[in-house]
Amino acid sequence: MTGPAEDSARERILQAAEELFAEAGFDATPTSRIAERAGVPKGLVHYYFKRKPDLLAALVGRLPDEAVPMAEVVVAGDLQESLHRLVGVLDRALDSSAVLSHLLWREADTHPDVLDALNARYDRVVAQVKAVIEAAGGVGADVEPAAQLLASAVSYRHSVARHTEDEQAAMHRELSFLARALDRNSHSN
Numbered sequence: 001m002t003g004p005a006e007d008s009a010r011e012r013i014l015q016a017a018e019e020l021f022a023e024a025g026f027d028a029t030p031t032s033r034i035a036e037r038a039g040v041p042k043g044l045v046h047y048y049f050k051r052k053p054d055l056l057a058a059l060v061g062r063l064p065d066e067a068v069p070m071a072e073v074v075v076a077g078d079l080q081e082s083l084h085r086l087v088g089v090l091d092r093a094l095d096s097s098a099v100l101s102h103l104l105w106r107e108a109d110t111h112p113d114v115l116d117a118l119n120a121r122y123d124r125v126v127a128q129v130k131a132v133i134e135a136a137g138g139v140g141a142d143v144e145p146a147a148q149l150l151a152s153a154v155s156y157r158h159s160v161a162r163h164t165e166d167e168q169a170a171m172h173r174e175l176s177f178l179a180r181a182l183d184r185n186s187h188s189n
Helices: 004-024 031-038 042-048 052-060 079-095 098-107 112-135 143-159 165-188
Strands: none
Touching: 004 031, 004 042, 004 052, 004 098, 031 042, 052 098, 052 112, 079 112, 079 143, 079 165, 098 112, 098 143, 112 143, 143 165
C-alpha cells in the first residue's frame, strides 16, 4: 500500500504528463521533462511507470466514469427531454477532463491500448443512451442505431473538446430530430 507522499508524487507525475502531452504530444515529451515538471527525480517516474506508454494507460484510467443517474435523466414519455438531460450529464462529466479526452483521442491512432479504452468508453455511452431511450418510452428496431448515432455525436464533441454555444445549438437540433424520428417510429410499430 502506498503512503500519502507516494500518492502525491504519482499524482504529480500524472498531472505533469497530462499537461506536457497536451502541449507537445506524447512522442515529443521526454520522461525527464515530466519529472522536471512534477518536481521528482526521473527515476521516480520509471518507478511508477516502467514504460512511457504506461503513463498513457494511467491517464486513460483518469477519465471520468460516465455512469448516468437514470432517475435524474429519464422523463417518462418525454424522449427529447430525457436525451437533453442525458447529454447534459455526459457533457458535465467529460468537461472535467476535456483536455485529457482530447489528448487521448489524438493519441489513439498510434497507441492501441488507448484506442481500446476509448472504444470501451464509447460502448458504455451507447448502452447508456439506449437505456435512456428505452426508459423514456422509445421502442423499436431503431433504438440501437439511434443510440450509436447519439453516442458518436457526443464522442466527437468530446474528442475535439468543443462545447461552444454553436455546438450546443447544433446538438439541441440533433437531439430534437432524433427524438422526433424515434417517436414516429414507435407509433408506427
